[in-house]
Amino acid sequence: MLVKKIGIVGIGLIGGSLGLAIKKYKLAKRVIGICRHRNTLQEALRRKAVDIATTDLNLLSDVDLVILATPVGVIKEIASLVSKTIRRNCIVTDVGSSKKEIVLKLEKLFCNYVGSHPLTGSHNIGVKFADPTIFKNSLCILTPTKNTSREVLFKIKELWEAVGARVDFLSPALHDKIIAFTSHLPHLVAFSLIDSLPVKYLKYSAGGLKDTTRLALSSPQLWRDIFISNHKETLGSLKQFKERISFLEWLISKRDAEGLYIFLKKIQRKRSKIL
Amino acid sequence: MLVKKIGIVGIGLIGGSLGLAIKKYKLAKRVIGICRHRNTLQEALRRKAVDIATTDLNLLSDVDLVILATPVGVIKEIASLVSKTIRRNCIVTDVGSSKKEIVLKLEKLFCNYVGSHPLTGSHNIGVKFADPTIFKNSLCILTPTKNTSREVLFKIKELWEAVGARVDFLSPALHDKIIAFTSHLPHLVAFSLIDSLPVKYLKYSAGGLKDTTRLALSSPQLWRDIFISNHKETLGSLKQFKERISFLEWLISKRDAEGLYIFLKKIQRKRSKIL
Numbered sequence: 001m002l003v004k005k006i007g008i009v010g011i012g013l014i015g016g017s018l019g020l021a022i023k024k025y026k027l028a029k030r031v032i033g034i035c036r037h038r039n040t041l042q043e044a045l046r047r048k049a050v051d052i053a054t055t056d057l058n059l060l061s062d063v064d065l066v067i068l069a070t071p072v073g074v075i076k077e078i079a080s081l082v083s084k085t086i087r088r089n090c091i092v093t094d095v096g097s098s099k100k101e102i103v104l105k106l107e108k109l110f111c112n113y114v115g116s117h118p119l120t121g122s123h124n125i126g127v128k129f130a131d132p133t134i135f136k137n138s139l140c141i142l143t144p145t146k147n148t149s150r151e152v153l154f155k156i157k158e159l160w161e162a163v164g165a166r167v168d169f170l171s172p173a174l175h176d177k178i179i180a181f182t183s184h185l186p187h188l189v190a191f192s193l194i195d196s197l198p199v200k201y202l203k204y205s206a207g208g209l210k211d212t213t214r215l216a217l218s219s220p221q222l223w224r225d226i227f228i229s230n231h232k233e234t235l236g237s238l239k240q241f242k243e244r245i246s247f248l249e250w251l252i253s254k255r256d257a258e259g260l261y262i263f264l265k266k267i268q269r270k271r272s273k274i275l
Numbered sequence: 276m277l278v279k280k281i282g283i284v285g286i287g288l289i290g291g292s293l294g295l296a297i298k299k300y301k302l303a304k305r306v307i308g309i310c311r312h313r314n315t316l317q318e319a320l321r322r323k324a325v326d327i328a329t330t331d332l333n334l335l336s337d338v339d340l341v342i343l344a345t346p347v348g349v350i351k352e353i354a355s356l357v358s359k360t361i362r363r364n365c366i367v368t369d370v371g372s373s374k375k376e377i378v379l380k381l382e383k384l385f386c387n388y389v390g391s392h393p394l395t396g397s398h399n400i401g402v403k404f405a406d407p408t409i410f411k412n413s414l415c416i417l418t419p420t421k422n423t424s425r426e427v428l429f430k431i432k433e434l435w436e437a438v439g440a441r442v443d444f445l446s447p448a449l450h451d452k453i454i455a456f457t458s459h460l461p462h463l464v465a466f467s468l469i470d471s472l473p474v475k476y477l478k479y480s481a482g483g484l485k486d487t488t489r490l491a492l493s494s495p496q497l498w499r500d501i502f503i504s505n506h507k508e509t510l511g512s513l514k515q516f517k518e519r520i521s522f523l524e525w526l527i528s529k530r531d532a533e534g535l536y537i538f539l540k541k542i543q544r545k546r547s548k549i550l
Contacts, residue, residue, distance in 0.1 A: 119481035139479065168479075181472050182480045186487040188527075189464055191539060192520035194546045196512070197456050204414065204443075205457045205549050206394035211486045212461040216546040220539035227527045227535060237471070238524055242517070245467035249513055252463075252502045260502060264466060264495035271469045271491040274480050 002027040002159055003064035003091075009034040009078055011044045011053070013121055014095050015069030016130030019049035021163040024132045032059050043127050057085050065155070067116075068094035068106075073225030076105045083109040093156050097183065098230035099143045099172040107145065112152045115143040115172060117179065118165060123217035136164035141179075143172040180233035185241055187223055188234065190215035277302040277434055278339035278366075284309040284353055286319045286328070288396055289370050290344030291405030294324035296438040299407045307334050318402050332360050340430070342391075343369035343381075348500030351380045358384040368431050372458065373505035374418045374447040382420065387427045390418040390447060392454065393440060398492035411439035416454075418447040455508035460516055462498055463509065465490035 006028040008015045019031050033050030034057060035041050041053035052059065060066060066086055070078050075096050086092070092110040095118055096102045103115045120138035122129065140160040144153050157167045170178065193209075194216040227234055251260045281303040283290045294306050308325030309332060310316050316328035327334065335341060341361055345353050350371050361367070367385040370393055371377045378390045395413040397404065415435040419428050432442045445453065468484075469491040502509055526535045 119479065122482070138481065141479070178476045178479050181476050182484050185471070186468060186484045188520070188523060189468055190487055191542045192516060192523050193461060193464055194542045195523070195538075196460070196516040196519040197545075199545065199548075201453045201456050202545070202548050204394065204416070204453050206413065207397070208490050209457050209461045210549060211489045212465055213546055213549070214486045215483050216542055218543070220536050220543055223539055224532055224535040228530045228532060231527050231530060235524060235528060238520070241467060241471040242520070244471040245463070245513070245517070248463060248467050248470070249510060252506050253510060255503045255506060257499055257503060260499040261495050263470075264498055267466045267469050267491055268493070268495055270472075270474065270477070271488055273474075273477050274485060274488070 001029065002155070002162060004028065005030045005032065005063040005065075007032045007034060007060040007063040007066040007086075008050065009057075009060075009066065009068050009082060010070030011035045011040055011049060011127050012069065012071075013125050013127070013129050014118065015067065016044060016047065016049040016127035017132060017134050018067060018069065018095075018163065019044065020047065020130055020132035021135060023048065023051075025162055027159065027162050028065075032063060034060065040127055047127060047130060049127060049130055057081055060085050060090075062087065063090060065091045065159070066093075068092065068096075071219075071222050071225055072096045072098055072102070072229050073221065075102055079106050079109050091152050091155055093159075096229075097179065097226050099175045101229050103143055103145065103172040107147050112149065114148045114152050114156050116156060116160065117141045117143070117175065118160065119183070120165075123214060123219075125219050125222070133164070135160070138165050140165040140167050141175055142167060142169050143175050144169060145172065176230050176233045177236070180230055180237040181240075184226060184230055184234040185237040187215045187218060188227070188238060189241065191223075276304065277430070277437060279303060280305045280307065280338040280340075282307045282309060282335040282338040282341040282361075283325065284332075284335075284341060284343050284357060285345030286310045286315055286324060286402050287344065287346075288400050288402070288404050288409075289393065290342065291319060291322065291324040291402035292407060292409050293342060293344065293370075293438065294319065295322065295405055295407035296410060298323065298326075300437055302434065302437050303340075307338060309335065315402055322402060322405060324402060324405055332356055335360050335365075337362065338365060340366045340434070341368075343367065343371075346494075346497050346500055347371045347373055347377070347504050348496065350377055354381050354384050366427050366430055368434075371504075372454065372501050374450045376504050378418055378420060378447040382422050387424065389423045389427050389431050391431060391435065392416045392418070392450065393435065394458070395440075398489060398494075400494050400497070408439070410435070413440050415440040415442050416450055417442060417444050418450050419444060420447065451505050451508045452511070455505055455512040456515075459501060459505055459509040460512040462490045462493060463502070463513060464516065466498075
């Protein structure tokens with residue numbers, strides 16, 4: 001057992017999956033789930049993702065560890081409320097997809113905090129898609145700062161490893177820069193690809209288009225908040241992307257067969273490095 | 276049975292899968308496979324994708340139907356050679372992903388020709404990945420022109436339906452315009468997305484990036500040829516894409532939460548129309 005009592009605030013896909021995994025691997029004696037929506041609370045109980053499901057933040061008063069798993073857009077606001085009810089020595093993490101802005105704020109609120117970003121999930125959201133195995137073989141990035149104690153870092157690392165994830169460490173700023181490229185940019189591109197397709201052409205789509213644009217099925221609320229929270233790095237990665245697509249455009253416009261072949265071959269090799 | 280003897284020129288993923296499907300559904304008494312590479316011929320025989328495997332185009336002299344399934348870049352050249360050996364009344368189709376340029380040339384070479392484009396396949400190429408079921412529930416576009424006889428169109432439609440595909444008809448020009456958006460642009464975007472990612476960031480990629488860039492694993496030869504063959508429409512679709520991505524960029528740079536939400540919600544709905 002990792003700790004006695006764990007609180008999960010926000011019981012969506014990630015929060016719900018964590019609840020299921022924590023119970024499956026017996027990482028806590030009791031899991032308290034907090035959520036604003038009654039339907040979600042019922043579903044979380046039905047799925048046995050939490051032991052207690054409530055809208056009342058006061059039930060966090062004696063937990064040992066809190067995981068903030070709400071959408072990025074409300075993490076800071078919820079954290080303020082949570083900070084007023086938990087014990088001073090309670091360990092806190094969040095699972096937000098952008099980190100710099102969130103870590104800056106949450107470090108002020110909590111003395112035992114470190115940010116997490118599990119690189120898993122799906123365009124399917126909500127506790128009904130929760131699955132205790134989604135962390136298996138996935139990567140979870142922790143974003144310690146000079147304020148992070150070794151004990152907190154170790155405990156949160158232990159939590160993620162216990163649910164099956166590999167753990168890596170990045171500064172909040174570097175996390176946001178990297179994830180802009182590997183996650184926020186692909187979402188932006190998928191949304192724009194669908195945006196540019198004439199509706200009447202949709203029926204002529206095959207597997208390739210579907211895969212390339214699956215991310216455009218992602219939650220508009222969630223992604224509005226992530227794009228805004230990490231706007232600087234997201235726009236930076238987009239700038240780079242636009243430059244590179246212009247180079248490919250130039251090769252095609254010149255009908256440079258040899259140049260195109262060498263270029264595409266190089267990219268194919270690079271892509272094959274992603275396991 | 277559709278015809279007595281079918282010739283398949285080019286025994287890759289599509290040619291090989293067609294061979295397997297033709298034999299599975301007994302659409303011809305005999306399937307002659309033509310290919311330049313000895314290894315492929317052996318593998319095609321081993322997989323029983325063809326009855327006879329040869330490099331000798333003269334074996335097409337008495338076939339009733341020829342399917343040109345080579346990469347786009349060599350279809351026109353191979354077609355010239357094929358036209359010198361087949362019977363005058365032999366029915367011909369090709370499976371190229373771009374059509375205008377190919378149809379224009381092949382109509383001059385063959386009097387019983389119509390272009391096909393089965394919207395199926397994979398980044399995995401070669402007869403070793405051949406599968407008789409890949410046409411099931413897929414769409415196959417035929418591109419008849421004023422020169423196409425009803426008999427030829429009907430026979431080729433019958434062929435595709437017999438292997439499990441739904442058939443739709445488009446002019447070669449409209450085909451190229453639509454497929455630029457639904458296939459060539461997604462490939463271009465996937466290649467450029469990988470191109471723009473710093474190599475050292477690759478290890479921080481999750482499922483979203485993988486799906487969005489799966490097409491960057493596609494064959495460089497094949498896609499060099501398709502981009503060049505359909506360069507005009509591909510560049511046209513890219514122009515549209517760049518305009519749309521600039522709009523999303525603008526929304527993010529303004530941090531326009533409401534505008535972003537409405538915009539992403541609209542795109543999510545549009546994407547969900549792709550079945």
